[in-house]
Amino acid sequence: MDNAIKILGLAAGTITSITFLPQVIQIWRTKSAKDLSMPMLMLLILGVSMWLTYGIIVMDAAIIYTNSMVLTMSLIMVYFKLKYK
Amino acid sequence: MDNAIKILGLAAGTITSITFLPQVIQIWRTKSAKDLSMPMLMLLILGVSMWLTYGIIVMDAAIIYTNSMVLTMSLIMVYFKLKYK
Numbered sequence: 001m002d003n004a005i006k007i008l009g010l011a012a013g014t015i016t017s018i019t020f021l022p023q024v025i026q027i028w029r030t031k032s033a034k035d036l037s038m039p040m041l042m043l044l045i046l047g048v049s050m051w052l053t054y055g056i057i058v059m060d061a062a063i064i065y066t067n068s069m070v071l072t073m074s075l076i077m078v079y080f081k082l083k084y085k
Numbered sequence: 086m087d088n089a090i091k092i093l094g095l096a097a098g099t100i101t102s103i104t105f106l107p108q109v110i111q112i113w114r115t116k117s118a119k120d121l122s123m124p125m126l127m128l129l130i131l132g133v134s135m136w137l138t139y140g141i142i143v144m145d146a147a148i149i150y151t152n153s154m155v156l157t158m159s160l161i162m163v164y165f166k167l168k169y170k
Binding site for chain 1: 122
């Protein structure tokens with residue numbers, strides 16, 4: 001049971017870490033980010049940065065990895081949002 | 086220190102739970118969701134559902150609350166995406 005829970009957490013983290021990749025690819029292809037909310041992106045970066053800090057303090061590799069990935073995607077989306085509007 | 090870590094986790098969860106609210110409001114106002122990636126929304130729902138299941142199994146109220154909120158917003162965004170394209 002303990003192993004099943006660990007695997008579920010790991011799988012959830014893996015899915016979360018790649019969640020924003022299709023969004024990054026779509027903006028890159030269409031050169032349009034008009035419908036993306038900038039306040040949403042700002043909250044995403046703030047929340048993920050806090051999770052990353054939390055992960056570093058409690059030394060949880062899964063939290064650090066997942067949130068590093070989402071932070072990277074978020075920063076790319078902000079760059080695209082500013083570039084393509 | 087332990088309390089500071091708990092507060093950081095709680096604050097991070099609060100930010101994450103409201104992250105997609107501005108996006109929902111923007112789509113509702115503009116009636117446009119063209120630039121939102123459907124595969125991104127599907128991965129978001131899948132990941133968040135897994136986190137929610139994980140939270141229920143390990144009985145972590147913060148994980149349950151945060152992911153319930155994000156799941157609700159994700160379902161609204163999918164509805165809007167289908168409605169407004």
